[in-house]
Amino acid sequence: xxxxFTSEEEAFRDEVRAFFDASLTDELREAxxxxxxxxxxKEVALAWQKILLDKGWLVPSWPREYGGxxxxxxxxxIFACERAxxxxxxxxxxxxxxxxxxxxxxxxxxxxxxxxxxILSGEDFWCQxxxxxxxxxxxxxxxxxxxxxxxxxxxxxxxIWTTHAQFANRMFCLVRTGxxxxxxxxxxxxxxxxxxxxxxxDPIRFVSGCATQxxxxxxxxxxxxxxxxxxxxEGWSVTKYLLEFERGGGAAAPGLLEAIGxxxxxxxxxxxxxxxxxxxxxxxxxxxxxxxxxxxxxxLSETERTGSPGPASSLLKIQGSELSQAISEVAxxxxxxxxxxxxxxxxxxxxxVSAVGPEDGVTTVxxxxxxxxxxxxxxxxxxxxxxxxxxxxGL
Amino acid sequence: xALVLNEDQALIKDTAREFCASKAPVAQLRKLRDDxxxxxxxxxxxxxxxxxxxxxIVIPEAxxxxxxxxxxxxxxLEEQGRHLTASPLFSTVVLGAGALLLGGSDSQHSDLLPKxxxxxxxxxxxxxxxxxxNPFGSALSAKQEGDGWVLKGDxxxxxxxxxxxxxxxxARTNGKSGDRDGLSLFLVAADAAGVTRTRSAMVxxxxxxxxxxxxxxxxxxxxxxxxxxxADVLEPLLxxxxxxxxxxxLGTMDEAFARTLAYLRERKQFGVVIGSFQGLKHRAADMxxxxxxxxxxxxxxxxxxxxxxxxxxxxxxxAKAKAGEALHTVSLEALQMHGGVGMTDEFDVGxxxxxxxxxxxxxxxxxxxxxxxxxxxxx
Numbered sequence: 073x074x075x076x077f078t079s080e081e082e083a084f085r086d087e088v089r090a091f092f093d094a095s096l097t098d099e100l101r102e103a104x105x106x107x108x109x110x111x112x113x114k115e116v117a118l119a120w121q122k123i124l125l126d127k128g129w130l131v132p133s134w135p136r137e138y139g140g141x142x143x144x145x146x147x148x149x150i151f152a153c154e155r156a157x158x159x160x161x162x163x164x165x166x167x168x169x170x171x172x173x174x175x176x177x178x179x180x181x182x183x184x185x186x187x188x189x190x191i192l193s194g195e196d197f198w199c200q201x202x203x204x205x206x207x208x209x210x211x212x213x214x215x216x217x218x219x220x221x222x223x224x225x226x227x228x229x230x231x232i233w234t235t236h237a238q239f240a241n242r243m244f245c246l247v248r249t250g251x252x253x254x255x256x257x258x259x260x261x262x263x264x265x266x267x268x269x270x271x272x273x274d275p276i277r278f279v280s281g282c283a284t285q286x287x288x289x290x291x292x293x294x295x296x297x298x299x300x301x302x303x304x305x306e307g308w309s310v311t312k313y314l315l316e317f318e319r320g321g322g323a324a325a326p327g328l329l330e331a332i333g334x335x336x337x338x339x340x341x342x343x344x345x346x347x348x349x350x351x352x353x354x355x356x357x358x359x360x361x362x363x364x365x366x367x368x369x370x371x372l373s374e375t376e377r378t379g380s381p382g383p384a385s386s387l388l389k390i391q392g393s394e395l396s397q398a399i400s401e402v403a404x405x406x407x408x409x410x411x412x413x414x415x416x417x418x419x420x421x422x423x424x425v426s427a428v429g430p431e432d433g434v435t436t437v438x439x440x441x442x443x444x445x446x447x448x449x450x451x452x453x454x455x456x457x458x459x460x461x462x463x464x465x466g467l
Numbered sequence: 468x469a470l471v472l473n474e475d476q477a478l479i480k481d482t483a484r485e486f487c488a489s490k491a492p493v494a495q496l497r498k499l500r501d502d503x504x505x506x507x508x509x510x511x512x513x514x515x516x517x518x519x520x521x522x523x524i525v526i527p528e529a530x531x532x533x534x535x536x537x538x539x540x541x542x543x544l545e546e547q548g549r550h551l552t553a554s555p556l557f558s559t560v561v562l563g564a565g566a567l568l569l570g571g572s573d574s575q576h577s578d579l580l581p582k583x584x585x586x587x588x589x590x591x592x593x594x595x596x597x598x599x600x601n602p603f604g605s606a607l608s609a610k611q612e613g614d615g616w617v618l619k620g621d622x623x624x625x626x627x628x629x630x631x632x633x634x635x636x637x638a639r640t641n642g643k644s645g646d647r648d649g650l651s652l653f654l655v656a657a658d659a660a661g662v663t664r665t666r667s668a669m670v671x672x673x674x675x676x677x678x679x680x681x682x683x684x685x686x687x688x689x690x691x692x693x694x695x696x697x698a699d700v701l702e703p704l705l706x707x708x709x710x711x712x713x714x715x716x717l718g719t720m721d722e723a724f725a726r727t728l729a730y731l732r733e734r735k736q737f738g739v740v741i742g743s744f745q746g747l748k749h750r751a752a753d754m755x756x757x758x759x760x761x762x763x764x765x766x767x768x769x770x771x772x773x774x775x776x777x778x779x780x781x782x783x784x785x786a787k788a789k790a791g792e793a794l795h796t797v798s799l800e801a802l803q804m805h806g807g808v809g810m811t812d813e814f815d816v817g818x819x820x821x822x823x824x825x826x827x828x829x830x831x832x833x834x835x836x837x838x839x840x841x842x843x844x845x846x
Binding site for chain 1: 767
């Protein structure tokens with residue numbers, strides 16, 4: 073999208089662009105290029121996080137006293153566009169984009185003072201413990217138990233699909249502290265030390281061959297009662313607040329636009345006579361992405377006014393994930409058999425392997441496979457549609 | 468970036484919503500249709516709209532307008548779209564005043580704009596000659612004769628062409644159909660000798676006419692813009708038309724959806740309201756999503772017009788493409804979810820479906836806009 077920027081905004085864009093150009097090392101660029109999902113490896117993510125922290129640009133949307141930039145909506149948008157263009161590795165979102173805002177909104181002063189600086193520095197690397205083997209879409213059906221024992225809760229149970237649990241030293245999670253008529257009641261939001269001897273992590277190998285998520289087992293894990301966010305049995309409201317941030321309020325569209333541009337470059341792999349169909353589909357997708365982009369901007373300005381993106385964030389999650397999948401669908405069709413060799417060594421960081429097929433295409437299929445999860449994670453798109461129909465439409 | 472209405476614009480929108488609901492609702496359109504009203508809108512209602520400042524909404528104050536701007540006009544059109552309001556606003560203001568503002572001479576401005584703003588003069592744009600929008604497709608010829616021009620040819624689907632006082636006619640003074648160059652725009656009195664207007668009752672009861680120009684003589688001062696350079700006026704004019712039509716469509720889809728939601732909450736089958744079925748809930752959520760996406764594109768396009776941004780053409784194609792897609796889905800789903808009663812003339816939902824199809828075609832359908840968007844986006 074083109075906007076009529078003021079000369080100050082243009083200067084800001086140049087500054088951001090110059091920063092990305094100067095601060096992205098060859099290793100970081102390679103890591104960004106070889107991403108096969110929305111996550112980067114821990115070391116890479118933290119290296120990039122440190123650079124952004126030093127610059128003061130790590131958490132633009134946080135309040136200034138906690139490290140925010142105080143940027144205008146337009147500046148944040150410019151930053152998102154330039155980031156999409158520069159393709160840096162991904163930051164780990166669990167602390168920066170999920171727990172951070174939740175603590176800012178619902179944490180005690182002591183929790184903010186203790187945890188927010190550690191999130192920024194990377195000293196704490198967080199994972200998110202929500203889903204359980206028997207509580208996926210029906211998250212409120214979670215059974216992981218926290219029993220009060222003096223000044224501690226004692227945890228027993230299992231969490232699953234926990235991204236980067238094997239690398240995290242802390243987990244924010246939902247546990248059952250009570251039983252009431254409504255399953256959402258009796259859920260509490262706890263901060264758990266992953267180094268406790270009662271915690272065990274088993275990575276789960278996905279269809280892509282990657283193992284980014286884990287099953288996490290709690291056996292007699294003791295958590296001080298001061299590590300609760302919000303009131304006991306009232307953790308559901310903290311989660312809802314946090315999930316709205318996870319689902320929306322971001323800026324997915326600039327990255328999707330880059331993905332369309334990338335797919336367009338693959339068009340030339342097709343015989344000329346066969347290009348018009350996929351080209352039109354990319355045109356259609358670009359119309360959708362542009363519409364999403366303007367809606368993201370509208371939501372951002374709502375968030376600035378009201379403090380939370382609200383249930384409308386569900387529509388951003390649906391659109392962002394489905395468009396991303398549709399674009400990668402076209403990319404897979406375009407790359408053809410070049411994308412099909414299973415060659416994880418070719419997208420391992422620092423590899424010296426020459427890829428089968430175009431260098432640019434080594435991640436097309438693994439990304440496509442991992443990205444099938446986009447419509448499942450963070451509340452499946454079916455759940456998002458339930459939320460809209462109930463919370464927005466009153467059905 | 469103005470993706471929300473400011474206070475003044477919100478006030479204008481509220482006024483428009485109340486006005487259309489009470490003075491120009493769907494029931495009025497039905498009555499005009501059933502009575503086969505020769506004008507096709509209420510001139511009383513139109514006068515009241517002019518008094519509210521709508522007729523002069525994009526006309527400078529110096530020429531008697533209110534100059535509220537395009538966001539405000541979009542808000543009014545959205546409310547007209549919501550109530551399927553019969554009025555000459557679109558033709559007279561978006562197209563008529565729009566063309567004069569873009570290409571008119573000083574004397575045309577001072578003669579005509581105040582009359583438009585006062586609701587005393589209605590206009591229509593006579594452009595299309597084929598069933599599909601074709602900006603430079605005009606073959607109707609204009610030949611210089613003496614100190615004037617003679618127009619010969621036919622125009623089709625001229626919105627409000629049956630009743631407008633003056634017609635803005637795209638004519639070919641050079642080249643052939645499809646050429647960007649060689650088009651000229653003329654202002655022709657609707658009662659000029661040689662003009663034959665045949666009202667064509669559109670499926671959605673929108674007012675339109677087919678118009679025959681049999682050697683119609685006009686003076687040189689009837690030219691709007693330079694000879695052969697009408698494309699310079701038509702291109703920005705049609706972008707405005709696309710954006711404003713998308714705004715109208717936004718109101719139409721919003722209302723079709725609101726009525727459908729109300730029906731989902733009240734209609735019972737199997738002992739429960741049908742809105743409790745997930746098969747319908749998810750489709751309702753999808754409609755909501757589509758409408759919100761369309762709303763964002765319309766708001767940004769309108770604000771681009773107000774700010775005179777250089778991405779207006781791209782946003783015009785985007786807004787019309789997205790609104791067309793959203794409205795298409797919503798209008799079909801609205802009828803489907805109403806079930807059998809949706810098929811009846813007695814229920815309004817069918818009127819929305821029919822209005823939607825005409826709106827979608829006007830100034831280019833979805834495929835036209837998508838291709839135009841893609842072309843513009845590459846530069």
